[in-house]
Amino acid sequence: MRRHPTEKSPQVDKEAEQNPTEVATRTCDECGERLRDNEAQGEVVCEGCGLVISDSAIDHGPDWRAFSKQEEEKKKRVGAPVTKMKHDKGLSTNISWKDEDAYGKSLSEKQRKKMNRLREWNKRFRSQDAQDRNLKRALTEINRMASALGLNEQVKETTSILYRRCQEKNMIQGRAIESMAAACLYAASRQCRTPRTLNQIYTVSRLYDDSPQNPKMSNRINRAYRFISNQLGLELKPVDPRNYLNRYMNELSHSVDSQQEVTNTAKQILTAGENENVHSGKAPSCLAASAIYASSIICDQKMTQSRIAEATNTSKMTIRTQYKTLLSAYKSD
DNA sequence: ATGGTTTTTACTGCGTC
DNA sequence: GACGCGGTAAAAACCAT
Numbered sequence: 001m002r003r004h005p006t007e008k009s010p011q012v013d014k015e016a017e018q019n020p021t022e023v024a025t026r027t028c029d030e031c032g033e034r035l036r037d038n039e040a041q042g043e044v045v046c047e048g049c050g051l052v053i054s055d056s057a058i059d060h061g062p063d064w065r066a067f068s069k070q071e072e073e074k075k076k077r078v079g080a081p082v083t084k085m086k087h088d089k090g091l092s093t094n095i096s097w098k099d100e101d102a103y104g105k106s107l108s109e110k111q112r113k114k115m116n117r118l119r120e121w122n123k124r125f126r127s128q129d130a131q132d133r134n135l136k137r138a139l140t141e142i143n144r145m146a147s148a149l150g151l152n153e154q155v156k157e158t159t160s161i162l163y164r165r166c167q168e169k170n171m172i173q174g175r176a177i178e179s180m181a182a183a184c185l186y187a188a189s190r191q192c193r194t195p196r197t198l199n200q201i202y203t204v205s206r207l208y209d210d211s212p213q214n215p216k217m218s219n220r221i222n223r224a225y226r227f228i229s230n231q232l233g234l235e236l237k238p239v240d241p242r243n244y245l246n247r248y249m250n251e252l253s254h255s256v257d258s259q260q261e262v263t264n265t266a267k268q269i270l271t272a273g274e275n276e277n278v279h280s281g282k283a284p285s286c287l288a289a290s291a292i293y294a295s296s297i298i299c300d301q302k303m304t305q306s307r308i309a310e311a312t313n314t315s316k317m318t319i320r321t322q323y324k325t326l327l328s329a330y331k332s333d
Numbered sequence: 334a335t336g337g338t339t340t341t342t343a344c345t346g347c348g349t350c
Numbered sequence: 351g352a353c354g355c356g357g358t359a360a361a362a363a364c365c366a367t
Contacts, residue, residue: 281338281339281365282339282340283339283340283364286339286340304353304354304355305354305355306354306355314340314341315340315341315342316341316355317340317341317342317357318339318340318341320355320356320357321339321340
């Protein structure tokens with residue numbers, strides 16, 4: 001049987017076991033792993049899947065309100081926007097490798113040792129800077145993609161946690177920031193139950209390239225996703241097709257009388273299909289699309305197959321083949 | 334690499350408006 | 351004739367081995 005990409009044998013999170021000092025009283029609803037209270041960042045994070053349960057209550061917005069455009073201009077007291085594109089050119093410290101002072105005299109034994117220590121620390125700080133820059137670039141990327149896909153703050157937050165964990169484990173080096181960021185976003189969108197397909201993420205990523213000779217760059221995101229899923233031990237279950245319904249129905253809201261009714265029926269259809277084991281091996285997005293079609297017939301608010309296929313980025317043919325099995329599962333229920 | 338499964342694409346025929 | 355729908359065949363994509 002074909003298995004879903006994310007379905008895999010359970011594996012224990014060794015790190016969590018070796019660290020008995022982090023006693024957590026709560027467990028994650030999503031994966032059952034214990035939660036870690038990360039006070040420094042003011043957030044509660046799941047050890048198992050990296051899901052952010054609650055983040056800091058700090059409001060990063062302005063501390064004033066403006067009721068008109070002019071007022072906003074007047075009250076805005078920040079300078080130039082903080083650019084994440086800064087690099088350290090000319091700003092970082094350089095320590096000469098020569099053991100000489102400014103006059104060219106060689107240093108005493110004591111001074112030499114001191115300079116060696118300083119060089120060592122300087123090197124460390126600099127690599128910290130490099131990581132920081134990397135992170136900043138990734139975060140702008142993540143922000144941009146998430147906004148383009150209409151994903152909320154929770155997803156962005158979860159994505160950045162995942163990305164930081166990748167950095168901590170030195171997984172970024174040697175890999176494109178773009179693909180790692182996109183893969184983290186993909187994982188986070190699934191964890192937060194507002195999944196986007198790999199393809200959707202691909203189309204808004206910087207890797208996107210629709211030139212015909214180079215059609216399959218999305219594989220790189222997929223590979224990166226598998227990599228982080230393995231390394232971080234994310235045990236993501238296959239996406240529940242019901243999670244797609246709201247977004248798809250939103251897309252189709254103009255073609256239907258009662259969005260709510262169709263959505264609810266589609267939900268029931270999918271539940272019935274789940275019980276009859278129709279889901280196994282099928283793409284969740286296609287199942288959702290097919291359920292919507294089936295539901296639109298039942299609710300007497302029929303939409304055309306092509307309309308749904310277009311709105312859900314699937315094919316008519318797939319909807320045709322799947323809606324029948326779903327429908328029979330629903331009826332026998 | 335290969336094989337089994339699903340998804341997509343292209344094309345065709347049928348019934349209805 | 352245009353449209354929606356159902357179907358077939360074959361190619362493409364995908365995952366597991």
